Amino acid sequence: MAALQIVNVEKRYKALQALGGVSLSIEPGEFFGLLGPNGAGKTTLISIIAGLNRADAGHVAIHGYDVVRDYREARRRLGVVPQELVFDPFFTVRETLRMQSGYFGLKNNDKWIDEVMENLDLAGKADTNMRALSGGMKRRVLVAQALVHKPPVIVLDEPTAGVDVELRQTLWKFITRLNREGHTIVLTTHYLEEAQALCNRIAMLKAGRVVALDSTSALLKRISGSQLVLRLAKGGLPEALKPLVSHPDELVAGRKYTLRVNEYIEVEPILATLREAGAVIEDMHLQQADLEDVFIQIMEGEK
Ligand SMILES: Nc1ncnc2c1ncn2[C@@H]1O[C@H](COP(=O)(O)OP(=O)(O)OP(=O)(O)O)[C@@H](O)[C@H]1O
Ligand SMILES: [Mg+2]
DSSP: SSSEEEEEEEETTEEEEEEEEEEEEEEEOOEEHHHHHTTHHHHHHHHHHTSSSOSSSSEEETTTTTTTTTTTHHTTTEEEEEESSOTTSEEEEEEEHHHHHHTOOOOOOHHHHHHHHHHHOOOGGGBBBBGGGHHHHHHHHHHHHHHTOOSEHHHHHTTTTTOOHHHHHHHHHHHHHHTTTTEEEEOSSSOOOHHHHOEEEEEEEEEEEEEEEHHHHHHTTSSSSSEEEEEEEEEEGGGGGGGGSSSSSSHHHEEEHHHHHHHHHHHHHHHHHHHTTTTTEEEEEEEEEOHHHHHHHHHHHTT
């Protein structure tokens, strides 16, 4: 049975179709990426999964439990780290986590609470009031809150937005451990290198529709070849090279350009063109195409 079954979910906010019939089936143990530009409908879908928002049509089940009809059973199997920071400022970190445990009917949960705090580097703040925490620390508490009842399905809505390198590493270490232990992870992020490194499968959402759904490796294979990344000190990119630019916004910003090259031999004529145009190269390297390139290509194709 699927860990998360999403069938034809539609959601409309007045004239705006936020979700236009989304279907996804996520198996137990997957590390699944839900990607898409701002406003694609990711958070709307997650709030429907969490039972915080009602779909206009379609349905969602967590390990077979419908999120509306079997709300309590479904909710018990789900941990959600919300995108927005919401918390009660008057409680300490430990009290917040104890209350969350109580909400799931868990008494004597302190051992796991301590372990979660330890793993998220929160132990030193256990007795600090929520209002006295920094933004990144508050986000750690949101993650901890989602995990207090050891849910088999964990959904993280941009957990690393505005978070420092250390927390990212701590967080991913803990989440990948939980994934190895069998927990299903659904991750939303705008950091595509994170998704590329962590997710076995990815869905891309645009304007409320799934526009790509594949394994991460299959998505990466859609783009072949390498890229020549150039930073020019002087002179813009010669006209003849502009069609090779893979990130169109680079033409607007100027200076740094990512050019598609299928074979290494193609680098030489590019350099010749630059030399003839009198461009001065400040920095240059070759790199493999990555998930960001795939994402841009798919989103461009869906205009
Ligand atoms: N409560 C609401 N009332 C009206 N419109 C809404 C509401 N919530 C979301 N929307 C709209 O629905 C669309 C999808 O929003 P959603 O928050 O799901 O996007 P998202 O993919 O999570 O984007 P982001 O990457 O910015 O978090 C947007 O156009 C948004 O403005
Ligand atoms: Mg969102």
